[in-house]
Amino acid sequence: MTALDVEELTIARLAPRIKARKVSVRQLTEAFLDRIRDFNPRLNAYQTLMEKSAVAQSASLDRELRAGKVRGPLHGIPFSLKDNLATRGVRTTAGSKQLAGWVPDFDATVVEKLRNAGAVILGKTNMHEWAAGSTTINPYYGTTANPWDHSRIAGGSSGGSAAAVAARLCLGAIGTDNAGSVRNPAALCGVVGVKPTYGRVSRYGGVLGTGGFSTDHFGPFAVTVKDAALILGAIAGADPKDPLSSSEPVPNYLKSIGGSVKGLRAGIIPGYYEPLMSSEAKKIFAAALHQLRDLGVKTAEIKIPHVDLIPAVQLATSRVENAVAAHEHLRKAPRDYSPALMYRHINALMIPADAYVTAQRVRRLICEEFEDAFAKVDVIVAPTVGMSAQTVEECKAGFVMMDGKKIALAQDRGNLGTLCTIPFNVTGLPAMSLCCGFAANGSPLGMQIAAPPFEEGLVFQVGHAYEQAAGWHLRRPAMS
Amino acid sequence: MDQLVRRINAQYKLDLSEEEIQQLARQAIATEEILRPLYEVDLAQLRPILGIVNNPYRRRRIRGAK
Numbered sequence: 001m002t003a004l005d006v007e008e009l010t011i012a013r014l015a016p017r018i019k020a021r022k023v024s025v026r027q028l029t030e031a032f033l034d035r036i037r038d039f040n041p042r043l044n045a046y047q048t049l050m051e052k053s054a055v056a057q058s059a060s061l062d063r064e065l066r067a068g069k070v071r072g073p074l075h076g077i078p079f080s081l082k083d084n085l086a087t088r089g090v091r092t093t094a095g096s097k098q099l100a101g102w103v104p105d106f107d108a109t110v111v112e113k114l115r116n117a118g119a120v121i122l123g124k125t126n127m128h129e130w131a132a133g134s135t136t137i138n139p140y141y142g143t144t145a146n147p148w149d150h151s152r153i154a155g156g157s158s159g160g161s162a163a164a165v166a167a168r169l170c171l172g173a174i175g176t177d178n179a180g181s182v183r184n185p186a187a188l189c190g191v192v193g194v195k196p197t198y199g200r201v202s203r204y205g206g207v208l209g210t211g212g213f214s215t216d217h218f219g220p221f222a223v224t225v226k227d228a229a230l231i232l233g234a235i236a237g238a239d240p241k242d243p244l245s246s247s248e249p250v251p252n253y254l255k256s257i258g259g260s261v262k263g264l265r266a267g268i269i270p271g272y273y274e275p276l277m278s279s280e281a282k283k284i285f286a287a288a289l290h291q292l293r294d295l296g297v298k299t300a301e302i303k304i305p306h307v308d309l310i311p312a313v314q315l316a317t318s319r320v321e322n323a324v325a326a327h328e329h330l331r332k333a334p335r336d337y338s339p340a341l342m343y344r345h346i347n348a349l350m351i352p353a354d355a356y357v358t359a360q361r362v363r364r365l366i367c368e369e370f371e372d373a374f375a376k377v378d379v380i381v382a383p384t385v386g387m388s389a390q391t392v393e394e395c396k397a398g399f400v401m402m403d404g405k406k407i408a409l410a411q412d413r414g415n416l417g418t419l420c421t422i423p424f425n426v427t428g429l430p431a432m433s434l435c436c437g438f439a440a441n442g443s444p445l446g447m448q449i450a451a452p453p454f455e456e457g458l459v460f461q462v463g464h465a466y467e468q469a470a471g472w473h474l475r476r477p478a479m480s
Numbered sequence: 481m482d483q484l485v486r487r488i489n490a491q492y493k494l495d496l497s498e499e500e501i502q503q504l505a506r507q508a509i510a511t512e513e514i515l516r517p518l519y520e521v522d523l524a525q526l527r528p529i530l531g532i533v534n535n536p537y538r539r540r541r542i543r544g545a546k
Contacts, residue, residue, distance in 0.1 A: 306521065308517075309517055309518060309521070311514070312514050312515050312517060312518050313518070315511070315514060315515070316515055316518065330492055330494075331492055331493075334492060334493075334494050335495075342494075343500075343503070343504060343507065346485070346488055346492075346494070346504055347504065347507050347508060347511055349488050350481070350484055350485070350488065350504075350508045350511070351511065351515070355515045355518065358518045358519060358521075358523070359515075359518055361521075361523045361526055362518050362521050362523065364526060365521065365523070365526055412510075412513070412514055
C-alpha cells in the first residue's frame with residue numbers, strides 16, 4: 001500500500017475492503033505507523049505512539065477476519081486518542097506536567113467501546129495543557145503544527161487529534177470538547193469534528209479537570225461526515241459508569257446520510273458572531289449559506305434573546321467546575337501548572353457561589369430560548385471560528401491582525417477561538433464542524449451545524465449534503 | 481480584591497509575589513465585570529437547576545409555577 005493510497009482512504013471506503021480481506025489490518029496499521037514516523041516529527045500530533053500494541057492488535061483482528069468474524073465498520077481502522085482519555089497501560093498526561101508519569105490501569109468507556117468495535121489504537125495525541133485553551137501550544141509537550149501550514153496552530157484543545165486526521169496519520173480520533181475543543185481544531189485543520197448532545201457519549205475515564213462537569217463532551221474527528229457518523233454510532237450510548245450519560249437509544253446514523261435536505265429550515269443567529277469575525281470569514285460563511293440554499297434549505301434569522309450572556313455563563317460554569325477538579329493539584333504543587341493556567345484557577349476560586357448559581361439559572365433560560373428557536377427551524381448554522389488559524393507567533397503574543405486591526409485573542413465576549421462554539425456547550429446541543437472553505441492564505445475554515453438534543457442524525461444529514469455539494473473534503477494538505 | 485487573593489494565597493500556600501497578587505486582583509475585577517450582566521436578568525419566574533440533569537430538555541420548564 002503506497003502513501004498516496006493512505007491519503008485517499010476513508011473509513012466508509014475502507015471497511016468493505018477490510019471485510020473482503022482485500023486489505024489486511026496489519027498492512028494498514030504498518031502503513032499508518034510508517035506515515036507517523038515520517039510526518040509526526042514535524043507536526044507533533046502524537047505524543048505517545050503505541051506501536052507494539054497496535055501491531056499485536058492488528059494481527060489479532062486479521063485472525064478474526066480469517067475466521068469470518070467482522071466486528072463492524074471500524075474493524076481494523078487506525079485511530080488516535082486525545083491524551084486526556086484514560087488508556088490502560090499507556091501514559092495519559094492530559095498535556096500536563098502533573099500527570100507526566102500517570103499510567104492508568106483502566107480504559108475510558110469510549111476507549112473500551114472503540115476497542116470492542118475493532119479499532120486499532122495507534123497512539124495518544126497532543127493537546128493543550130489540561131485542555132484549557134485552543135492553541136495546543138503546550139509548554140511541556142511542544143506545539144502541534146497545522147498540517148496546512150506548519151507556522152500556524154492546529155487549534156485546540158484537541159489539536160493533535162485534528163492534525164493527525166488532517167495529515168492522515170489516522171482515520172478517526174476521539175477528542176473532548178468543553179468550549180469547542182473538538183470543533184475548533186476540526187475547523188482549523190479542515191476535518192469533521194462532532195460534539196454530540198450532552199450525555200450522548202460516556203465521559204467515564206476522561207481526566208478530571210480537563211473540562212467542566214456540565215459543559216464537557218467527548219466526540220469524534222473524521223475525514224468525512226459519513227465516517228464521523230460511523231464513529232459516533234460505535235461510541236454513543238448509556239454507560240452505568242457515567243451517571244450523566246443518557247439512556248436515549250442510539251439510532252443508526254447511517255440512515256440519515258444521503259437524505260434530501262430540500263425544505264429543511266436552517267436558523268442563523270445574527271449579531272453574536274460577527275464582531276469577532278474577519279471579513280474574509282464572513283464571506284466564506286455567506287457562501288456556505290448560499291450553497292445550503294442551493295440545496296433547498298430555507299434559511300431564516302432566529303432570536304436568542306440572551307445569547308450575549310453565553311460567554312459569561314460559560315466562564316462562570318466551566319472555569320469554576322474545572323477549578324473544583326483542580327483543588328488537589330493546586331494544594332499539592334500549584335507551580336506545576338503553567339503560570340497562565342494557575343492564574344486562571346485562582347481567578348475561578350474568586351468567583352462567588354451566587355455567580356455560579358445565577359449562571360445556571362440564566363443557562364436554563366438560554367436553553368429554553370434555543371428550544372423555542374427549534375420550534376421554528378430544524379437546524380442552526382453558525383461559523384465555527386471567526387478567522388483561519390493564527391500563527392504560533394501571534395498566539396504567543398496574544399494578539400492577531402484582523403482586517404487591519406490588532407485584536408486580543410482573549411476578549412470580554414469570550415476567547416476568540418471559542419466564541420462561536422460555546423453556545424452549544426452551554427446548551428448541551430449537538431453540533432458538528434465541517435470545512436466550509438479556505439482563506440487566501442490556504443488555511444481552512446469551518447461551519448457548525450447544530451440540532452435539537454439527540455438529533456445528531458439531522459446534523460449528519462445536512463452536513464453530508466453540504467459536504468458532497470461543496471467538495472472541500474477532497475482537498476488535502478501537502479505532506480511531502 | 482487583593483485581600484481575597486491574599487487569603488487564597490495563604491490558604492493554598494501559593495507563594496504568590498506581590499506583582500502576581502496585584503495582577504490577579506485586576507483579573508478578578510475584570511471577571512466581575514464580565515459576570516455582572518448575569519445579575520441583571522429577570523429570573524424571578526425561573527426555577528434554578530437543582531442538579532445537573534442529563535437532558536434538561538426532557539424536564540421542560542415550570543415557569544411561573546408556585
